[in-house]
Amino acid sequence: MDDLYRDYILEHYKRPKNFGELDPHDLEALEHNPLCGDELGVHIRVRDGRIEDLRFHGHGCAISQAAASIASEELKGMSLKDVAELDADWMIDLLGIPVSATRRKCALLNLKVVRGAVTGDRAWPA
Amino acid sequence: MPPVAERTLEVRADFPIFARRFDGRELIYLDSGATSQKPQVVIDALADHLQSHNANVHRGVYALAQEADAAYEEARQKVAAFVGAAAETTIFTKNVTEAINLIAYSWGRANVGAGDAVLITQMEHHANIVPWQVLCRERGATLRYLEVDERGELSLEALDAELARGDVRIVAFAHVSNVLGTINPVAEMTRRIRAAGAISLVDGAQAVPQMGVDLGSLGADFYAWTGHKALGPTGVGVLHGRRELLEQMEPFLTGGDMIASVDFQSASWNELPYKFEAGTPPIAEAVGLGVAVEYLSGLGMENVRAHERALTAYMLERLVEVPGLRVVGPPEAEHRGALASFTLEGIHPHDVAELADRGGVCIRAGHHCAQPLMRCLGVGATARASVGVYNEASDIDALVSALNAGREVFGL
Known part of the structure; x- marks a missing residue:
């Protein structure tokens, strides 16, 4: 069993959940990982202060795509207030694999873009 | 196999x-395209310089300072000779990025104006794109790109067509592409560029480490490369330029070492190549690079x-x-x-x-x-x-x- 490329990571990479466009949508953002040129955008539909639905789009490595796919399931139904408070540990724990310093931004790109759409804060999650 | x-x-x-x-x-x-590993002789040369010959250059009268001076200038001689250039027109920079910025500032700001064009290619490294974007935006000039075909090559006919438009002041392009690996026909390109009255700048970062480069036959007005990809240390790049152009140009960075004299309100510039080497240069690194090119010549x-x-x-x-x-x-x-x-x-x-x-x-x-x-x-x-x-x-x-x-x- 591969430590990083576990079956469920590869499964999410090959068949990512909640990928595509979502129209109409209320919030959107697009971010890049300057290290590798990866690009990830999100469309979010909001209802009663919560994420009703969302879709990611873009391209990236297995870690960034799987992280977005896994996070998307958790983010549905979450209040925007809670989304604003999500931190890097939340994502890394959710991913469930040892993420090296060089791959950290791959794992966090989706949270950066979602938080950016919700709060306008474009900083990397700490 | x-x-x-x-x-x-x-x-x-x-x-x-x-x-x-x-x-x-x-x-x-x-991953030698990113940076090369270093032979023991280069590592030893760096250590030996720092251990036994370290002093600042160009200002000391004592014996140790003279040794440092001699080592730095000897390195310049070796580096220049390695690519068939003259020492006085061989400038040590920090890297290729700084060398290209030097040209974009010192030559570009005096020679590129509104309505002019800068021509680069689609295969350039960001180091040979962004300085021109900034120059063109500042001067109201246009930045145009030579296309890369499906084989990953440039077309001389397309270059001719661009030059025929009459507005191109400088053409900047890689000798060898860091992504495609394409070896561009530098001599044929510079000949056309000169005939059209434009200036050529060649980014030789990937070329100098892997093939014999003779600036005399390549005919580029400016040619830049870097030490660390050519078995040398990081922190030292090289810019060669045509003497008349370098002499006409204003300095890029200003401060110590690049002046002839400084008055309260003004200063006059030092001679080539020192006019373009403000501040304490990368002395040990240049010495290391001198040994690196000697090693390559030996091979x-x-x-x-x-x-x-x-x-x-x-x-x-x-x-x-x-x-x-x-x-x-x-x-x-x-x-x-x-x-x-x-x-x-x-x-x-x-x-x-x-x-x-x-x-x-x-x-x-x-x-x-x-x-x-x-x-x-x-x-x-x-x-x-x-x-x-x-x-x-x-x-x-x-x-x-x-x-x-x-x-x-x-x-x-």
Whole structure:
């Protein structure tokens, strides 16, 4: 069993959940990982202060795509207030694999873009 | 496996880093396009300079300062001679980026105005794009690009057509592409550029380390390269320029060392090349680079090129054995520098590099500081394997094995 490329990571990479466009949508953002040129955008539909639905789009490595796919399931139904408070540990724990310093931004790109759409804060999650 | 051509070098023992083990494994380094490893003679030269000859240059009368002066200027002589340039028109910079910025500021701001055009190519490194974007925006000039064709090459006819528009002041282009590996026909291009009354600047970062470069026959007005890719230390780059142009130009950075005299309100400039070397220069690094080019000359640049061309041909041959692998750039090793950029179907380049690392193989993945080119190629990123004098055919075999093992991890 591969430590990083576990079956469920590869499964999410090959068949990512909640990928595509979502129209109409209320919030959107697009971010890049300057290290590798990866690009990830999100469309979010909001209802009663919560994420009703969302879709990611873009391209990236297995870690960034799987992280977005896994996070998307958790983010549905979450209040925007809670989304604003999500931190890097939340994502890394959710991913469930040892993420090296060089791959950290791959794992966090989706949270950066979602938080950016919700709060306008474009900083990397700490 | 098929044998690699007879004329291969066996110099790995000269490079102490290859004695290191990584979890018991040997270092398989296929990232010389990013930076080269250093031979012991260069490491020793740096240490020896710092240990026994260290003083600032150009200002001391004592014996030690004179030694430092002599070492720095001797390095300049060696570096200039290595590419057939004169010492007075050979300027030490920090790297190629600084050299190109120097031209964009000092030559560009005096010679490029509203309505003029700067011509670069779609295969440039960001270092040879962004300084021109900034210049053109500031001066109201236009930045145009020569296209890269499906073979990864430029067209001389397209260059002629661009030059015929009559507004091109400078053409800046890579000698060897850091992504495609394409070797551009520099002499034919500079001849056309000069005939059209424009200036040429060649980014030789990938060329100087791997092939004999003779500036006299290339005919470029400016030529820049960097030490750390040519077996030398980081922190030292080189800019060669045509004397008349350098003499007319205002300095880039100003301060100490680059002046003839300083009054309360004004200063006059030092002679070439010091006019362009403000502040304490990279003395030990230049000394190290002097020894690096001596080492390369000792190998013979024709042998270096033959070695790397043979390895590149072998790499191209072996890489296509990997299912789903697509190499970008010129198909024949004859027309390319010592690298291969590729994509692997079903595995993102970042993961390709990670999987290669598991096989102990160091390759690079990403946009290689060439995002416009990536867009032209229709990819977000590629993986890139590049070879140096110390590589052997077994390194390529290890890469191919690692890629095949990686495909298995991904269930392909």
